[in-house]
Structures are given as C-alpha cells and as structure tokens.
Amino acid sequence: MTIKLPMLNADAKPDAEEPSRRGFLVNYPHFRHWRPEAATAFAEPKPLNVYVHVPYCVQRCAYCFYKVTTLGDNRKAQIDRYVDALCTEIERVSERFHLREQPVETIYFGGGTPTLLSKDNLSRVFDTLHRCLNIAEPEITVEAEPVTLIQTKADHLQSLGVSRISMGIQSFKDEIVSQTGRVDTEAHMLRAIEIAMGTGAAVNIDLMSGLAGETDETWDYSVTRAIESGVHSLTVYKTEIYPNSSYYAGIKRNTLLLPTDDDELRYTKHAIERFEAAGYEAVNFFTFVKHKSYMQRHATNSWRGGEIYGFGVSAFGMMHGTTLQNSSEIGRYIDHIEAGELPLARGYQLSARERMTRDLALGIKLLRFDRVEFRRRYGYDVMDVCGPTISALAEEGYVELLDDTLAMTRKGMLWGDYVGHNIVAAMEG
Numbered sequence: 001m002t003i004k005l006p007m008l009n010a011d012a013k014p015d016a017e018e019p020s021r022r023g024f025l026v027n028y029p030h031f032r033h034w035r036p037e038a039a040t041a042f043a044e045p046k047p048l049n050v051y052v053h054v055p056y057c058v059q060r061c062a063y064c065f066y067k068v069t070t071l072g073d074n075r076k077a078q079i080d081r082y083v084d085a086l087c088t089e090i091e092r093v094s095e096r097f098h099l100r101e102q103p104v105e106t107i108y109f110g111g112g113t114p115t116l117l118s119k120d121n122l123s124r125v126f127d128t129l130h131r132c133l134n135i136a137e138p139e140i141t142v143e144a145e146p147v148t149l150i151q152t153k154a155d156h157l158q159s160l161g162v163s164r165i166s167m168g169i170q171s172f173k174d175e176i177v178s179q180t181g182r183v184d185t186e187a188h189m190l191r192a193i194e195i196a197m198g199t200g201a202a203v204n205i206d207l208m209s210g211l212a213g214e215t216d217e218t219w220d221y222s223v224t225r226a227i228e229s230g231v232h233s234l235t236v237y238k239t240e241i242y243p244n245s246s247y248y249a250g251i252k253r254n255t256l257l258l259p260t261d262d263d264e265l266r267y268t269k270h271a272i273e274r275f276e277a278a279g280y281e282a283v284n285f286f287t288f289v290k291h292k293s294y295m296q297r298h299a300t301n302s303w304r305g306g307e308i309y310g311f312g313v314s315a316f317g318m319m320h321g322t323t324l325q326n327s328s329e330i331g332r333y334i335d336h337i338e339a340g341e342l343p344l345a346r347g348y349q350l351s352a353r354e355r356m357t358r359d360l361a362l363g364i365k366l367l368r369f370d371r372v373e374f375r376r377r378y379g380y381d382v383m384d385v386c387g388p389t390i391s392a393l394a395e396e397g398y399v400e401l402l403d404d405t406l407a408m409t410r411k412g413m414l415w416g417d418y419v420g421h422n423i424v425a426a427m428e429g
C-alpha cells in the first residue's frame with residue numbers, strides 16, 4: 001500500500017483550533033503503514049550492473065567524441081599495465097563496497113574497442129570479475145570493431161560466456177567508411193557479422209545517420225545491408241559533433257560538409273520505416289530488435305535507475321543514489337591504483353527530486369514510461385511534478401499521455417532526447 005501524499009503546500013495552516021501537547025510524533029510514516037514485505041525487500045541484495053571501460057582503439061575515427069587512445073610501438077606493454085590496474089581496481093572496489101553481496105545482472109565492456117584486448121588480457125579481466133563479484137548468468141555485452149573480430153577472438157568471447165556483441169558498422173559504403181579513417185570494408189564487416197552470429201551471441205550493429213558523404217541512396221544501401229545481415233538488433237546514432245573530433249575541426253575550417261539536420265531526420269525516418277517493415281521493433285528511440293528478448297538489459301537497467309558500477313578509466317555509474325566517476329586520464333587512473341587508492345574522481349548525490357527527474361528523463365528513452373511505478377516510488381504522478389511541460393509536449397505530438405503510461409510518439413522518437421531535455425529543464429526550472 002502507498003501512502004497518499006498531498007500536493008506540496010507551503011501555506012498549509014495548523015489543523016486544530018486549540019494547540020495540544022498530546023500525541024507524541026514517534027516516527028513518520030505511522031507504524032500502521034509498515035509491512036513485512038518492505039522489510040523482506042530491503043533485505044534482498046540489490047542487483048548490480050557492471051561497466052568495464054577499455055579505452056584503446058585501432059584508430060581515432062574522424063567523427064568520434066569518445067576519449068580513446070591509439071597506440072604506437074609499446075602497445076602491448078601499455079595495455080598490459082592498464083589491464084593490471086583494471087583487475088586491481090575490481091578487487092579493491094569489490095572489497096571496499098562489498099560488491100560480492102550484490103548479484104550481477106549485466107556486464108558491459110565498452111570503449112574504445114574492447115575486442116582489441118588480447119585473449120590473455122580478456123581472460124584475466126573475466127577471471128577477476130568471476131573471483132571478485134557474485135556472477136551467475138548475467139548478460140555479458142562486448143563492443144567490437146569489425147576489423148578486430150577475427151574467428152579466434154570470437155571463439156574466445158564465446159568461451160568466456162559473452163552473450164551480446166555490439167559492433168560499430170556506421171555505414172556499409174566503403175567510400176563513406178574510408179573518409180572516417182576506419183579500415184573496415186563492406187566485405188570485412190559482413191564477415192565479422194557472420195563470425196559474431198556464429199558465436200550464438202545476440203548481435204547488434206550501429207549505423208550513424210550523419211556521416212560525411214551520405215546521400216539518400218548511400219543511406220538506403222546501408223539500411224538494406226543491415227536488414228539483410230539478419231542481426232538481432234539494429235541501432236542508429238545521430239552524429240553528434242564535439243570539439244575533440246576531427247569532424248569538428250573540418251567544419252571550423254570549412255573543409256567538411258555534413259548532412260543537414262533535415263537530411264538526418266529524413267534518414268532516421270527512412271531507417272525506422274524500413275526496420276519496422278522488416279519486422280524489427282523499436283525498444284528505445286534508436287534501437288530496433290527482432291524480438292523483445294534481444295533487448296539489451298544493461299542500458300535499460302541504467303535508465304530505470306538500477307545500480308551500476310563503472311570500472312576503468314573515465315568509467316561512471318550510480319550506486320545508492322550517488323553518481324560516481326573514475327579519473328579520466330589513463331596515467332592518473334593507473335597512478336591511483338598503483339598507489340593503493342581508489343581511482344574515483346567525482347560524484348554527485350542526487351536529491352529525491354533529482355532522482356525523479358533522472359528516472360523520468362532517462363526512462364522515457366525506453367518509449368513507454370510506467371506512471372504507476374513512478375507513483376509507487378515517489379508518491380506523485382508525473383503530471384504532479386511536470387504537468388504543463390508534458391501537456392505541451394503531448395499537444396505538439398512528441399508524447400501521448402495514457403492512463404498508466406507516458407508514451408513517446410514516432411515524432412518524439414525522431415527528435416531523440418528532445419522530450420528528455422524538456423523534462424529536465426522543467427524539473428530544474
């Protein structure tokens with residue numbers, strides 16, 4: 001049972017005409033609301049989602065904003081030292097925060113390019129995770145660049161229990177890919193997809209909708225190839241331009257012309273229509289799956305406010321309502337570990353209102369937001385906390401307000417996090 005909370009009312013006057021000293025307020029809420037189920041639920045260990053960051057890449061792609069490192073001659077020694085630090089961090093953090101008590105639901109190896117790690121290094125990290133955490137049968141995702149996914153590496157991932165492989169394709173057109181600085185070719189990418197599917201893992205591929213040189217024809221070609229590849233999951237990212245990318249420098253120097261926002265919207269709309277016609281179903285505003293069971297649980301759990309611990313340089317997560325992030329420089333990260341310290345650099349403890357904002361703004365990425373669960377968790381309906389903004393978004397066709405659900409419309413999907421940004425602005429305003 002939930003306690004019915006009144007609307008916040010700063011002007012409320014005392015009830016009783018006559019003040020009284022009787023009725024000592026022992027606690028809040030009153031004991032009559034306390035239930036055994038709540039105690040049982042409290043005693044249950046909270047599921048844990050684990051993120052592991054591998055910052056190395058074959059090349060720095062022209063559009064990429066991630067903080068990644070490409071390596072020269074001493075590559076093996078550098079990566080070995082990083083993996084040493086990573087394993088030590090997992091041991092130290094697990095002990096310090098009693099992570100063994102939390103059953104691991106998902107593990108996500110992101111980057112960078114985790115498949116750049118040697119088989120030995122991958123085994124060391126997996127051994128450490130198994131030794132230090134409570135791992136039964138979690139979803140295990142590994143991000144891969146096609147050029148790194150050779151058969152022996154894929155066999156090794158399979159032997160380690162990897163259940164999802166997420167591969168950056170970006171485009172199936174060789175002339176577009178080569179302009180990004182990547183060495184992958186269409187033939188290479190199709191072979192890597194075949195190898196990934198051969199492991200029995202669920203395979204996702206990423207396309208990017210705003211790359212230099214894209215036209216309606218090249219985009220349709222990539223979308224067609226993506227569907228024909230038969231992968232379980234398809235993701236379309238809008239190209240984001242950040243100052244640390246060479247795309248940004250090209251735009252500044254007027255040497256690079258990218259598709260316009262209108263082009264990108266048209267490409268995204270086209271992809272959605274083609275994916276749906278081919279039987280793929282949207283599970284968030286940028287990912288489409290052949291069947292709901294292929295939906296990635298790691299990001300879903302994070303957007304629903306689950307516990308996430310991030311290991312590795314710049315990795316971040318959220319534990320017990322506090323966000324946490326490690327040092328963002330590899331050297332500093334390793335120094336902290338080698339000095340016997342935790343590499344944590346910053347964090348933020350969310351207030352109750354900020355947790356509501358986070359749940360709503362990130363939760364709506366999943367297209368259907370559960371109003372009933374929100375009321376159960378916070379005692380307020382979404383309309384109590386963000387009514388005028390949601391009504392305006394509904395009038396403009398970005399969301400639909402149903403009895404138990406706030407649903408994102410097709411228009412909302414095309415505009416990505418527009419709904420989320422508006423919710424944040426309203427809740428912070």
Ligand SMILES: C[S@@+](CC[C@H](N)C(=O)[O-])C[C@H]1O[C@@H](n2cnc3c(N)ncnc32)[C@H](O)[C@@H]1O
Pocket residue numbers: 057063064065066110111112113143144145146166167168169170206207208237238239240241242
């Ligand atoms: C860490 S990478 C995936 C694995 C591997 N490093 C690769 O590129 O194949 C994750 C994805 O981020 C996306 N991405 C990178 N830079 C982006 C940008 N500027 N805007 C949107 N998406 C981007 C790409 O689609 C890429 O596949």
Ligand code: SF4
Pocket residue numbers: 056057058059060061064065066068111112113145168
């Ligand atoms: S897109 Fe992937 S391979 Fe390219 S720089 Fe970014 S993380 Fe590395």
